[in-house]
Amino acid sequence: MVLPQILLNGVLLGGLYGLMALGMALVWGVLNIVNLSHGALIMLGGYAVYFLFTVTGLDPFAALPVAMAAMFAFGYLLQRRLLNLVVRSALLNTLLITFGLDVVLTYLAQLAFTADFRTINPTYSGANFAVAGLTVPVVRLAAFGIAIALAATLWFVLARSPLGRAIRATSQNLTAARLYGVDPGSLYAVTFGIGAALAGAAGGLYGMVSNLTPYIGAELTAKSFVIAIIGGLSNPFNVILGGVFVGVAESLAALYLGPTFTNVVGFGLLVGILVVRPSPSIRAA
Amino acid sequence: MMNKKTSIAAAIAVALLASVPLFGSDVVVQFGIDALSMATLAQAWNLMGGFTGYPSFGNSVFYGLGAYGTAIAMTKFGMPFGVGLAAGVAAATSCAALVGLPILRLRGPYFAIATLGVNGAMAEIVSNLRIAGADVGLVLPLTRNDASFYELSLALLVFCTGCVAWAATSRFGMGLVAIREDEAAASTMGVNATLYKVAAFVLAAAFTAVAGGIHAYWSTFIDPASAFDSTLNVRMVIMCVFGGPGTVFGPVVGSFILSAIYEVLAAQISTAAALLFGVVIVVAVIFMPKGLADLVQQAPGVGWRYFVRNIRENGI
Amino acid sequence: MSATAHPVPVVQALGLTKRFQGLVSVDGVSFSIAANEILGLIGPNGAGKTTLVNMIGGTIAPSAGELLFEGKPITDAPVHRRAHAGIGRTFQVMKPFPGMTALENVTVGALFGRDGGLKDMGKAREAARGWLEFTGLGRRIDTRADELGGPDRKRLEFAKALALRPKLLLLDEVMAGLNPVEVDEVIELIKAVRGRGVALLVIEHVVKAIRRLSDRVMVLHHGQKIAEGDPASVLSDPRVVEAYLGKKRT
Numbered sequence: 137m138v139l140p141q142i143l144l145n146g147v148l149l150g151g152l153y154g155l156m157a158l159g160m161a162l163v164w165g166v167l168n169i170v171n172l173s174h175g176a177l178i179m180l181g182g183y184a185v186y187f188l189f190t191v192t193g194l195d196p197f198a199a200l201p202v203a204m205a206a207m208f209a210f211g212y213l214l215q216r217r218l219l220n221l222v223v224r225s226a227l228l229n230t231l232l233i234t235f236g237l238d239v240v241l242t243y244l245a246q247l248a249f250t251a252d253f254r255t256i257n258p259t260y261s262g263a264n265f266a267v268a269g270l271t272v273p274v275v276r277l278a279a280f281g282i283a284i285a286l287a288a289t290l291w292f293v294l295a296r297s298p299l300g301r302a303i304r305a306t307s308q309n310l311t312a313a314r315l316y317g318v319d320p321g322s323l324y325a326v327t328f329g330i331g332a333a334l335a336g337a338a339g340g341l342y343g344m345v346s347n348l349t350p351y352i353g354a355e356l357t358a359k360s361f362v363i364a365i366i367g368g369l370s371n372p373f374n375v376i377l378g379g380v381f382v383g384v385a386e387s388l389a390a391l392y393l394g395p396t397f398t399n400v401v402g403f404g405l406l407v408g409i410l411v412v413r414p415s416p417s418i419r420a421a
Numbered sequence: 422m423m424n425k426k427t428s429i430a431a432a433i434a435v436a437l438l439a440s441v442p443l444f445g446s447d448v449v450v451q452f453g454i455d456a457l458s459m460a461t462l463a464q465a466w467n468l469m470g471g472f473t474g475y476p477s478f479g480n481s482v483f484y485g486l487g488a489y490g491t492a493i494a495m496t497k498f499g500m501p502f503g504v505g506l507a508a509g510v511a512a513a514t515s516c517a518a519l520v521g522l523p524i525l526r527l528r529g530p531y532f533a534i535a536t537l538g539v540n541g542a543m544a545e546i547v548s549n550l551r552i553a554g555a556d557v558g559l560v561l562p563l564t565r566n567d568a569s570f571y572e573l574s575l576a577l578l579v580f581c582t583g584c585v586a587w588a589a590t591s592r593f594g595m596g597l598v599a600i601r602e603d604e605a606a607a608s609t610m611g612v613n614a615t616l617y618k619v620a621a622f623v624l625a626a627a628f629t630a631v632a633g634g635i636h637a638y639w640s641t642f643i644d645p646a647s648a649f650d651s652t653l654n655v656r657m658v659i660m661c662v663f664g665g666p667g668t669v670f671g672p673v674v675g676s677f678i679l680s681a682i683y684e685v686l687a688a689q690i691s692t693a694a695a696l697l698f699g700v701v702i703v704v705a706v707i708f709m710p711k712g713l714a715d716l717v718q719q720a721p722g723v724g725w726r727y728f729v730r731n732i733r734e735n736g737i
Numbered sequence: 738m739s740a741t742a743h744p745v746p747v748v749q750a751l752g753l754t755k756r757f758q759g760l761v762s763v764d765g766v767s768f769s770i771a772a773n774e775i776l777g778l779i780g781p782n783g784a785g786k787t788t789l790v791n792m793i794g795g796t797i798a799p800s801a802g803e804l805l806f807e808g809k810p811i812t813d814a815p816v817h818r819r820a821h822a823g824i825g826r827t828f829q830v831m832k833p834f835p836g837m838t839a840l841e842n843v844t845v846g847a848l849f850g851r852d853g854g855l856k857d858m859g860k861a862r863e864a865a866r867g868w869l870e871f872t873g874l875g876r877r878i879d880t881r882a883d884e885l886g887g888p889d890r891k892r893l894e895f896a897k898a899l900a901l902r903p904k905l906l907l908l909d910e911v912m913a914g915l916n917p918v919e920v921d922e923v924i925e926l927i928k929a930v931r932g933r934g935v936a937l938l939v940i941e942h943v944v945k946a947i948r949r950l951s952d953r954v955m956v957l958h959h960g961q962k963i964a965e966g967d968p969a970s971v972l973s974d975p976r977v978v979e980a981y982l983g984k985k986r987t
Contacts, residue, residue: 606828
């Protein structure tokens with residue numbers, strides 16, 4: 137039963153990966169910004185849930201919406217006050233400024249929270265149950281379910297709500313959107329805020345299944361990027377699927393090749409996908 | 422075009438820099454070696470990221486290959502330093518050509534992220550190679566002569582900058598810039614885009630590898646973590662973009678300034694240094710998105726309105 | 738065929754076909770152009786005109802068919818090699834190098850271009866200056882391409898294509914958006930280019946211009962060639978009138 141168990145672990149972890157990438161794909165698709173500080177936003181969300189849990193004693197799952205609201209506000213202000221100043225600049229510049237933000241957030245976090253490892257450990261964190269001979273960890277299953285639920289919510293907002301219509305219009309044609317009375321500045325801020333809130337949720341869940349340090353951002357950014365490319369930028373469910381694909385591929389690579397060559401496998405996979413897959417619905421750089 | 426005034430100014434600057442070991446303290450010379458080497462990395466990055474418009478986040482792999490090529494040739498085969506450097510350059514340029522052919526077909530962020538993976542993958546391969554000392558590393562013959570390493574680093578930077586200056590005014594450089602401006606149109610005009618991109622990548626790899634080889638010999642010890650240091654990528658990109666990508670002297674000046682700032686800050690607290698480095702990037706992108714070179718050219722005419730104009734052009 | 742001096746046509750297409758995911762955009766089109774000849778290409782929107790030009794220019798690979806340039810097959814040649822052979826083109830959506838001056842833009846064409854271009858920077862600049870004068874941009878050589886207005890950009894696009902010294906020039910709607918005076922200027926330009934021995938394929942919506950300019954006219958409709966011949970008879974062909982002229986464009 138090793139292989140099915142590995143596959144199950146990969147799928148559950150992959151759902152969380154997909155949630156990590158969801159916010160990045162949204163911001164990339166609408167604002168044309170590849171946000172290199174996305175991983176740092178995930179990290180901040182993780183710390184938010186951690187402190188809500190340890191200081192106020194709030195259940196970490198109940199703390200998720202609070203952390204998401206806080207991250208939305210933070211993302212909104214970040215875009216409104218800072219990133220809107222450069223949003224139409226060359227791609228290299230937006231890459232660079234979000235990279236700078238990543239550095240700032242990482243080291244602010246280090247000053248504020250120290251470099252210690254932290255884990256969000258509610259009483260039920262080790263709980264699991266067995267189905268058909270497979271062990272299902274409760275927290276990971278819940279994380280997977282929340283990822284699906286948030287993807288569905290995002291899909292609904294984008295496809296059915298007036299806000300979603302405005303977002304889609306703006307991502308396709310800035311000038312036309314302006315003519316229809318959309319204020320791109322605030323719309324961009326809202327979109328980035330939603331992206332940050334999704335990152336916050338992903339961070340809280342990540343803190344329950346893994347360790348938080350101020351430095352996890354860079355790796356999570358790279359992972360989110362790969363998943364966003366695999367899943368494309370237009371459909372939230374495809375992003376989750378992309379996450380599941382990466383989660384399963386990682387688990388299988390660790391099983392069959394051992395942990396020493398995961399980076400080589402990862403890189404081969406990344407380049408293979410990039411070269412084979414024709415650019416999705418992304419504006420040329 | 423490089424005019425006479427610029428050439429004379431550059432010559433004086435080189436002469437001044439070359440005389441630093443005569444009166445500078447050990448600390449200054451050691452700082453100089455690092456700063457010169459960083460400037461070379463930024464300048465080599467400039468060929469791809471600045472002129473050709475392909476921002477690589479994986480040039481550190483060439484640095485690592487240069488370091489390892491030199492170290493293996495010297496320690497395992499008893500070769501002199503020069504041969505070691507050549508071995509490092511050969512390893513790095515073959516890697517650039519092999520990796521470049523598939524990933525240079527990718528544009529913009531796709532290319533940038535694909536290069537991110539090269540460094541990690543190569544570090545892993547090297548740390549599994551017995552001849553490279555696996556994950557323990559290699560110890561090179563000890564030669565503690567900072568002054569000659571300094572002059573060597575300076576010579577490399579001058580040669581690299583000379584090549585970029587030549588490229589800026591040649592048919593080759595014109596082809597690279599055309600690719601940056603519009604690759605499809607460039608091909609239509611007869612530019613062999615694939616050949617030019619790979620050539621620029623290989624050239625950048627060669628300079629980066631020499632810098633890596635020099636550094637390996639100077640520091641007398643390398644291991645996968647220090648040779649394939651991915652933060653190097655970040656530093657070379659920032660220094661080049663801060664100074665002015667696609668210009669001849671911008672990356673050099675930019676990296677000298679940032680190296681100095683970093684050195685002063687790192688002497689205090691390293692976290693604060695890194696933090697301020699991040700702030701510098703954010704502020705620089707907002708107020709001078711085209712780098713120092715453009716600022717120096719444009720700002721004297723228009724004053725503080727230069728910054729307002731940048732924000733108006735790029736903001737919303 | 739009007740070619741008398743050159744028995745081999747400059748370009749010859751044999752059953753060129755392009756399918757995009759099941760949709761046939763260009764369907765088995767054959768034609769040839771002789772040196773010194775202007776072939777006008779017309780057809781309603783979506784008829785496959787630009788796709789055809791892209792297949793000749795090499796930015797789109799045909800699904801079937803063959804393409805000969807001066808009798809040699811170039812069906813699979815990469816874009817830059819076609820430029821070296823002597824195919825120049827303009828794009829419907831113009832593609833100047835935005836950050837370069839007009840002179841630098843055209844210099845790229847002269848430096849590369851046919852037979853690999855002029856290898857010498859000074860000579861290339863001189864040639865580029867000449868082409869800018871020729872297209873009427875002589876006063877704006879130091880203006881950045883992204884600061885040029887619409888008509889001047891068209892001139893620039895033209896000068897860039899000419900600078901690579903093409904034997905075949907593909908012009909995709911260079912007159913769109915120009916006023917009648919500017920259209921007249923462009924027609925004179927095109928005639929002057931032909932006077933230098935260049936073969937031209939001209940896509941145009943301005944039918945009056947096509948009538949004045951073309952030696953022959955070819956009409957595409959739903960990807961198929963429905964008529965070809967001298968302008969007067971083709972433009973009065975009932976099938977052409979129905980397919981193209983009957984449907985008034987807005």
